[in-house]
Amino acid sequence: MREPVACLVDPVAGRMSGHTGRYEKRLSDLTGVYENADAHAALVKSLNDPVVYSVEDFRPGSHAGDLNYGVTRMNPGRVGKEFFLTRGHIHAKADRPEIYYGQSGHGLMQLESPEGETRIIEITAQTICYVPPYWIHRSINIGETDLVMVFAYPSDSGQDYSIIEKSNGMRHRVMSSGDGWELVDNTSYNPRTGEEVAALIKNYT
Numbered sequence: 001m002r003e004p005v006a007c008l009v010d011p012v013a014g015r016m017s018g019h020t021g022r023y024e025k026r027l028s029d030l031t032g033v034y035e036n037a038d039a040h041a042a043l044v045k046s047l048n049d050p051v052v053y054s055v056e057d058f059r060p061g062s063h064a065g066d067l068n069y070g071v072t073r074m075n076p077g078r079v080g081k082e083f084f085l086t087r088g089h090i091h092a093k094a095d096r097p098e099i100y101y102g103q104s105g106h107g108l109m110q111l112e113s114p115e116g117e118t119r120i121i122e123i124t125a126q127t128i129c130y131v132p133p134y135w136i137h138r139s140i141n142i143g144e145t146d147l148v149m150v151f152a153y154p155s156d157s158g159q160d161y162s163i164i165e166k167s168n169g170m171r172h173r174v175m176s177s178g179d180g181w182e183l184v185d186n187t188s189y190n191p192r193t194g195e196e197v198a199a200l201i202k203n204y205t
């Protein structure tokens with residue numbers, strides 16, 4: 001038996017009391033992610049390589065029946081026309097799902113199936129976004145303030161970041177357009193083979 005736990009979320013600061021882990025990502029950690037590499041390098045220099053997102057989480061263990069949960073806070077901003085985003089991943093056990101719960105700000109969850117289909121879920125305060133098993137997912141800040149979301153996923157999920165590297169990014173990029181956003185094809189995208197898709201869609205224990 002585990003002891004019950006309570007953590008307090010600050011929905012604007014994007015902090016969570018009682019966290020057992022915290023990490024930060026700086027703009028330079030996202031090298032190779034944005035379409036405009038020159039604009040990325042210039043921004044790293046002009047802004048002195050700022051922290052662009054931070055995560056505080058509580059991990060009770062690595063048992064399949066436990067939940068890891070926490071808070072992600074992401075700065076607003078753009079590299080050229082491309083909005084600030086997280087690295088993105090698929091769960092190492094790809095059939096593990098995730099829930100995101102919007103706290104403040106305005107964001108998108110970009111999801112991509114193993115076959116390469118894109119879905120976009122808009123997230124504002126009080127939105128619950130369900131990321132079903134097998135979907136690659138990345139969050140994007142399309143607003144002018146910090147985007148803060150609570151998340152929870154099975155403790156044995158793990159994160160596989162290499163899937164996005166292997167395909168040279170996700171199939172689409174989210175770019176600013178007028179007052180909003182638009183999906184643009186990622187011209188470097190390298191689709192997964194049938195064998196690679198089949199290897200992902202298997203039964204995990």
Ligand SMILES: O=P(O)(O)OC[C@H]1O[C@](O)(CO)[C@@H](O)[C@@H]1O
Nearest residue numbers: 055072086087088089151153159
């Ligand atoms: O792990 P990434 O892709 O850098 O993005 C961070 C987000 O994903 C998570 O790893 C959860 O899956 C959280 O820590 C956070 O919401």
Ligand SMILES: [Fe+2]
Nearest residue numbers: 091098137153
């Ligand atoms: Fe995840």
